[in-house]
Amino acid sequence: MTTPAYSPGLEGVIAGETAICTVEGGLSYRGYFVGDLAEHCSFDEVAYLLLYGELPTAARLTAFQARVAAARRLPPPLRDFLAALPKWTTPLDALRTVVSGLAHFDQDASDNSHDANVRKAERLLAQIPVAVADHYSLSRGTTPTLARQDLSHSANFLYMLRRTDPSPEEVKALDVSLILYAEHEFNASTFAARVIASTLSDLHSAVTGAIGALKGPLHGGANEKVVDILTAAGGTPEAAEGWVRGALARKERIMGFGHRVYKAGDVRADILKSYARKAAEAAGSVALEDTADAIERVMAAEKNMHPNLDWPAGRLYHAMKLEIPLYTPIFAMSRIAGWSAHVIEQLDNNRLIRPRALYKGPDRRPVKPIGERG
């Protein structure tokens, strides 16, 4: 047997085909550049695009939004379960468990047909923000806010957290961040979802695994580290320059910088940057934005390294006064559209994902009786 080529971390490996997204020539979803989607579309339209392959007509969007809005509730036992979780449970861990639990209440749970998977995907799209908002209320000892049927994905989420109507500017900023987070080819969490789906498992299992993969600070967890970095950096551009040089000298990773695929910069970070600054201006202080700019300059000069999407997203959510442990769950309430699209695509043309490993262990050896082992 010949040994196949090996690439640590599967770097540069083409691990499958997809019609959902490409990073070639600027990130695009189903042929549309993300910058154009962010400028001209709502997140709801982009979620429809990912799930159905085409942008919706006005009538199809209205029907899609009505179906999703109608599914914005958790089964009461899952809400009780959220209330019973230990108080140190993080929102992302709670979400991972709730998504697994939702399978028990979904009549299509084990139906892997295309249509059943689309129905389940729409329900998860509706339920994930509700789970995050309900856990947020319950962990504070307050009664969860009822979801609104008349609001978009972003507006309803902000309403459920705050119990007040968000401003159009906030809804647009959150929507743009969700559009940019919605899909990204074979990133770690999506690949994990496809691996799970490829065994002919089910959508809820794949999404549960994807949330587990998203959690780590090298992936979605990075957006929760951004404010820590800006705070540790001293809060002023002058202090930040010295801090980041010192951190690099200590070989520390600056979360929100670098990317496995984008070595010359992440277009998503460029798009979201202006929204982060506008939100900071609206909140009355651009100190963290100026600090972030100083860190960007040093990272470019010293390491030729550029921000990824998590860098402006963490700042935007902070300026919107959202609590830091919600940031990765917000990523999940967007990426559910991409994960679902990939699971559906995988199952529509499945081949088990089962690569090989390069063995580095001991040569074949005899098993010694237990009394002779050293």
Ligand code: ACO
């Ligand atoms: N800060 C400082 N140095 C870095 C950073 C960083 N953020 N990222 C990579 N490096 C350095 C590494 O230490 C390494 O240096 P060395 O060659 O001197 O050892 C070199 O750059 C190459 O790093 P790799 O880890 O091999 O690069 P890889 O392509 O595997 O990393 C990754 C990509 C994991 C995203 C990395 O850049 C990182 O850890 N970034 C911080 C975490 C982060 O922001 N993740 C979010 C990803 S985007 C998203 O999920 C939306």
